[in-house]
Amino acid sequence: MIGLGEHAEFIIAAYAGIAMGLALVIGWTLAAARSTRRRLAELDTRDRSDRA
Amino acid sequence: MTPRQVHSPISLRARALACGRGDTLLIEGLDLDVEPGAGLLLRGPNGAGKSTLLLSLAGLLPPLGGEVSLFGHDPEDGPALHYCGHRNAVRPRLGVRQTLAFWRDINGPTGLSVDAALERVGLLPIAGLDAGYLSAGQQRRLALARLLVSRRPLWLLDEPTAALDTDGHRLVASLLAQHLEQGGLAVIATHDEIELPALRTLALAARA
Amino acid sequence: MTPRQVHSPISLRARALACGRGDTLLIEGLDLDVEPGAGLLLRGPNGAGKSTLLLSLAGLLPPLGGEVSLFGHDPEDGPALHYCGHRNAVRPRLGVRQTLAFWRDINGPTGLSVDAALERVGLLPIAGLDAGYLSAGQQRRLALARLLVSRRPLWLLDEPTAALDTDGHRLVASLLAQHLEQGGLAVIATHDEIELPALRTLALAARA
Amino acid sequence: MRGFLAVLWRDLRLALGGSGDVLTIVLFFVITGAITPFAVGPDQALLSRIAPGIVWIAAFLAMLLGLDRLFRPDQEDGTLALYRLADVPLAAVVAAKVIVHWLTAALPLIVASPLLAVLLAMDFPTFARTVVSLLLGTPALAAFGAIGAAVTVTTRRGGLLAPILIAPLCVPVLIFGVGAIAMGGGPDQAGAALLFLAALSLTALALSPFAAALAIDWGEE
């Protein structure tokens, strides 16, 4: 890795913040996607068994 | 009391109407025709969707499918219907006469005068009272007076007799009879009896 | 359904009762006695003062004169009456079951369980629904269920059958019959017919 | 027109009729001004420097207070449904309500502003410019407020939602409102700010009834 000069801590903080922000957004989107998909599958099977 | 006057001949049509709340379907595939001079009584158990249907007919709730039309009505003429729902739109701090005059102003002074309408529904003696002080039945009467001060051919009434005494029941029947006689039309959701020859009944089933 | 249970024997007495709103006198010199197991139907035209009288009996409105007493009731035991007015106290965003459970908590869990009460008024199938979604009649049924979850001897009902379908009318009659049978008492203001042998009628005249 | 006037009168009567709303708003405005000296200390020069800003903030916040009363009560008692079926266009109803909101929430503040001027040690020219900028700018606040209120009527917790929706939109009004007062030095710049304020108010007034009417028509019931 190259040296980041005198203000390294700010550069690192900026990239770390972005990494954290992206991780949060991506994680949240994926978690929501997974939980809704699971819930939908659950409801669908229940719905089908109700009708049967 | 008023001479026989004729509303512009409008008829209410619904084709393949589906309505409900949010995404809950309550009524589906409904075809309706109400001709001038005819009335339709909506009946059905609590929660069947009578109020919902009335709101959809009034255009206050977008239907989920199908369409409602007022055949023969020119949209340029302004709204052709009165909707009278569960809520009376009566606000404390305004007088009875003021309230009615206000409705007349926003709906157009095409019907009875304010005092004549109050007389008709039996509120003239307390015309000066704060409308917030009215009893439940009196508020209902005031709401009915709204139908009289602006003439419109189609009446959509949701439980018009709620909270009314026996005299009030007769009042509603006579108002309706007169309206239909003048060529108006009406759709009424009710659990009470309204005895009029010109009324057909549509029974809504409880939802499956 | 429930076995015959006896309420503490309380009777409602009013002596020289005068009541009204603000400084408007509506009812004057009224003497009332309602004994355990008996019911009183209040009748009268709109604006006669039925609701006002019920509020005065409930202690929610100070009487203008005379007095109301619950003979045989120990104030230590907490309130002895249920008041069920025009407004249903139903709040959107709380579920049907939650609403009833809340009432049970603030009034004391002395009656039926929440689910049993919902079953009785026919709301069990929609117990999970948001109470704000209920139709007018369903809200009324929910309000009636409140009388069942906390047992109190005196019921003051203002137009309990409003917005109810025919099945609901029967429900009210049977709830009342059961309550009276258990030694309760009731005062009911209504414009509808309630057919029960144990009910006397008090007709209030229209105010001059 | 008849319907428009009817709504105007009715709402004016309701707002003024003993409800105390107007008094609350004025009191809030004065309280905001009165506690500022306690925050910044008794430094007259500093006080008079920030006075225009304080007056504008107080006015802005006070107008937010009355917002919930614009459509909410009508929605709850069923009047809003009547408006949708009335002979007057819904936009005219909204316009009447915006005017009433301005008359009952902005005008009283402007009338009360001499009090604040004294409390905050404003000199007379500044005070005069403050009044002018309030007169030109507050209509825009009322108009934006109507949009916020219309968008939130049917949600059951409008109260605070409308303010947070419209506050960002009101930033230009605040900037130019205060700018017109503070830039006493260059009269042409202050003039430009005032002109801009007026333009903002006019456009907002002209457009907001339609936007709010649409929001009500599509959102209600």
Add this chain to the structure above:
Amino acid sequence: MRGFLAVLWRDLRLALGGSGDVLTIVLFFVITGAITPFAVGPDQALLSRIAPGIVWIAAFLAMLLGLDRLFRPDQEDGTLALYRLADVPLAAVVAAKVIVHWLTAALPLIVASPLLAVLLAMDFPTFARTVVSLLLGTPALAAFGAIGAAVTVTTRRGGLLAPILIAPLCVPVLIFGVGAIAMGGGPDQAGAALLFLAALSLTALALSPFAAALAIDWGEE
């Protein structure tokens, strides 16, 4: 106790239900603070001087805006009449409501105040004093607010009364609240202000449920 908790939970659930409301209050508070620089100008030194006043005004306003939800909806749908006939004393119901009001309208603000501290360039000691003074003072605002709300909710004509009633009560809270922050110099003076705030809050909390309950019970149906 069971009834008290039931009211507490119900009102909390209603206030938080759908989980949007706390976000709304916090946003409202932050936006109010963030709007200030637009009015007084982007001068950091100046901003940090008036910051205590701004924070207190924003808190006061947020609590005022939430006040209407204290009893009004219950009165309108008939729940208030039920409370008067319930097995719980009315004062307990009011106490529960005051607590919920504080939890949903004051606590979120305090939690969000660091954000405002950054935007308004407060230094850390000032910020810490701000949090303490808000913690000690806002309960009084909630309690006085409850009295005002109780008086207005039942008397149809008494609208005028509430603001007149609570303004003299709230002004000292605001003044001492702001004072406790601003008087950084003399620690004993700030300490006295804080003590006074705490005393005010305690008394208000102890008395207001009874006063408000009386007002409700004697009010018109």
Add this chain to the structure above:
Amino acid sequence: MSIETAPKISWWNRLAHPGQFVALTRPLVWPLAALTAVLFAAGLWFAFFNSPADYQMGDTVRIMYVHVPTAWLSQFVYATMAVSALGTLIWRHPMADVSMKSAAPLGAAFTAMALFTGSMWGRPTWGTFWEWDGRMTSTLVLLFIYLGIVALWRAFDDQLRAARVVAIFTLVGAVNIPIIKFSVDWWSTLHQPASVFTPEGPKMPGSILTPLFIMFFAFTFLFLVLQLVAMHTEVRRRRIATLERRMARGSAA
């Protein structure tokens, strides 16, 4: 109206059906995600190992590679929302509602990141984390608008009703954002003037522009992927709400 649109049952109408939309766009997600990952890897490599320090700002210029793309996205996402709002209001396109709803929190997130990186950059260059400078301030205001829209969405129960109302507010905001930007710039200006998109072409050296553009595309594609996934989730969420409500009442019937 249905007769008019009937003949052209096209990709447009097929996209209008939520289920079809999910089916049609699901295959896009993985390839797009892979592309995004590649772009990020390349961008980061350039940013740290293959670009010089700025002669003026030194190494802090490397913050630009994350700051400018997020700042750009903060505006691009709003544009997406505004276009979707038009779709809701004019064409009543069901997927427009969904797109509007899922974009709002993403926009708020990117705006927050732009603010964060900006203030990390501000400290070394201007000596302060926060300054009430025009561009920073208008970005902050934009964040508030995003958050307001998110709060507005959550305040409604009925999502169909919510969509139309939010659409109106989004468009009102879209009209206002340029005015806000202008007024804030007038009020106070400190920020770097436009130096990439100028009439005379970019003023920066190519060695800085390359990583900037790569990162720029990386972030934009990331947004597209997240938006697609969030839209799929929203479609499913609506289906769940329908089923749940049906069960809440239907269990006994």
